[in-house]
Amino acid sequence: MTxxxxxxxxxxxxxxxxxxxxxxxxxxxxxAEKNTATSQPDLENLMQDVDRVxxxxxxxxxxxxxxxxxxxxxxxxxxxAICTSNCQEHHHHDEHLHFNCxxxxxxxxxxxxxxxxxxxxxxxxxxxxxxxxxxxCQKCTKK
Amino acid sequence: MTxxxxxxxxxxxxxxxxxxxxxxxxxxxxxAEKNTATSQPDLENLMQDVDRVxxxxxxxxxxxxxxxxxxxxxxxxxxxAICTSNCQEHHHHDEHLHFNCxxxxxxxxxxxxxxxxxxxxxxxxxxxxxxxxxxxCQKCTKK
DNA sequence: TTAAGTGCAAAATCTTTGCAAATGT
DNA sequence: ACATTTGCAAAGATTTTGCACTTAA
Numbered sequence: 205m206t207x208x209x210x211x212x213x214x215x216x217x218x219x220x221x222x223x224x225x226x227x228x229x230x231x232x233x234x235x236a237e238k239n240t241a242t243s244q245p246d247l248e249n250l251m252q253d254v255d256r257v258x259x260x261x262x263x264x265x266x267x268x269x270x271x272x273x274x275x276x277x278x279x280x281x282x283x284x285a286i287c288t289s290n291c292q293e294h295h296h297h298d299e300h301l302h303f304n305c306x307x308x309x310x311x312x313x314x315x316x317x318x319x320x321x322x323x324x325x326x327x328x329x330x331x332x333x334x335x336x337x338x339x340x341c342q343k344c345t346k347k
Numbered sequence: 348m349t350x351x352x353x354x355x356x357x358x359x360x361x362x363x364x365x366x367x368x369x370x371x372x373x374x375x376x377x378x379a380e381k382n383t384a385t386s387q388p389d390l391e392n393l394m395q396d397v398d399r400v401x402x403x404x405x406x407x408x409x410x411x412x413x414x415x416x417x418x419x420x421x422x423x424x425x426x427x428a429i430c431t432s433n434c435q436e437h438h439h440h441d442e443h444l445h446f447n448c449x450x451x452x453x454x455x456x457x458x459x460x461x462x463x464x465x466x467x468x469x470x471x472x473x474x475x476x477x478x479x480x481x482x483x484c485q486k487c488t489k490k
Numbered sequence: 491t492t493a494a495g496t497g498c499a500a501a502a503t504c505t506t507t508g509c510a511a512a513t514g515t
Numbered sequence: 516a517c518a519t520t521t522g523c524a525a526a527g528a529t530t531t532t533g534c535a536c537t538t539a540a
Contacts, residue, residue, distance in 0.1 A: 222494090222495095223493095223494060223495065223538080223539050223540075224539075224540095225494090225495065225496080225538075225539070226538095227495085227496075228495090244529095254496090254497095255496065255497050255498075256529095256530095257496085257497070257498080257530090257531085257532090258495080258496055258497070260529095260530070260531080261495080261496085262495095274423075276419040276423050280417075280419050280423060280425060282423060301465065301467075303467070303471055303473070306474075312471075314467070314468060317465065317466065317467075317468070319465060320463030320464065320465050321463065322444065322460065322462060322463050322478060323460065324444075324446070324457070324460075324480070325457060325460070325485075326485070327484065327485030327486075327488055328446055328455075328480075328482065328483070328484055328485060328488070329482045329483045329488050330446070330480040330481065330482035331449075331481065331482040331483075332480070332481050332482065333478060333479060333480035333481070334478075334479050334480075335465060335476060335477075335478050335479070336476060336477050336478070336479050337467070337471075337473040337475070337476035338473065338474065338475050338476070339471065339472045339473035339474045339475070340471070340472045340474075341470065341471055342468075342469070342470030342471060343470075345470055345471070345472050365519090365520095366513080366514050366515075366518095366519060366520065367514075367515095368513070368514070368519090368520065368521080369513090370520085370521075371520090387504095397521090397522095398521070398522050398523075399504090399505090400505085400506085400507095400521085400522070400523080401520080401521055401522070403504095403505070403506080404520080404521085405520095491540100492539105492540095493538105493539095493540090494537105494538085494539080494540095495536105495537080495538075495539090496535105496536085496537070496538085497534105497535095497536080497537090498533105498534095498535090498536100499532105499533090499534095500531105500532085500533085501530105501531080501532070501533095502529105502530080502531070502532085503528100503529075503530070503531085504527100504528080504529065504530085505526105505527080505528070505529085506525105506526080506527070506528085507524105507525085507526075507527090508523105508524090508525090508526095509522105509523095509524095510521105510522095510523090511520105511521085511522080511523100512519105512520080512521070512522090513518105513519080513520070513521080514517105514518095514519080514520085515516105515517090515518090515519095
């Protein structure tokens with residue numbers, strides 16, 4: 205959905221001292237062309253010819269480096285989406301709303317929503333949070 | 348942490364037309380005596396003599412019936428906690444804050460916190476939500 | 491040329507399924 | 516006595532590990 209060029213991706217990999225390999229670029233391309241997070245099983249299907257183990261490894265480095273972030277959907281399946289901004293290595297800032305549609309099961313990362321503050325009990329120190337809502341998305345609410 | 352008697356549990360099982368078996372009562376007792384959600388691996392350790400498959404089945408019925416609810420921690424591991432109130436069969440209302448400590452990995456269900464409202468984009472209809480924060484808990488914040 | 495990344499085979503885990511024996515009502 | 520629930524064995528799925536071959540720099 206974003207108009208990210210292949211150059212953007214290559215730059216991204218450079219930034220994190222990762223080699224620009226074919227499988228990695230394809231993973232980034234796949235994720236960028238959707239407006240929802242992509243589940244690992246989905247990725248596997250979309251990239252039949254890439255070894256499943258390779259996919260695991262790619263997703264792991266990407267997450268460590270802060271290139272993508274991981275969300276678990278209602279079934280506990282890992283879904284991945286490209287981080288929009290300010291994610292550093294080993295410290296994600298994906299403080300947005302994750303919306304999981306109970307019909308199509310898509311996970312939307314609603315980045316532009318302004319999130320309200322909330323209080324924590326004494327002694328708790330949060331360094332990150334996400335609001336996680338489930339229901340029906342635009343498409344599935346209709347009929 | 349709650350002072351739930353064994354009678355409470357038996358009543359709970361009755362309510363949902365489930366037989367009051369030893370493994371089921373023990374699962375409820377284990378969960379009730381902690382103030383954090385319990386991970387499936389933890390439960391397995393605590394209940395060595397109960398078959399792992401039985402545990403899967405117990406957790407599944409309990410969740411379906413709305414007796415417990417499931418939260419995924421930062422590692423994607425399922426954690427379970429007894430529902431405090433108004434959970435109906437197939438429709439949970441666990442709209443509280445889940446706090447996952449990055450040090451001890453405990454998941455706290457902070458039920459008494461008043462949660463702020465938030466808006467969704469046009470077309471999205473939420474029927475449930477939870478705020479999910481990570482950081483350090485009371486114990487681990489100290490030193 | 492060589493360090494990093496991939497693919498394949500195999501191990502280790504985790505989850506589900508089927509069925510006979512045990513248990514609660 | 517009968518329907519549920521459990522335990523065990525075994526199948527299926529997911530995730531990790533080791534190592535030789537390939538690729539990007």
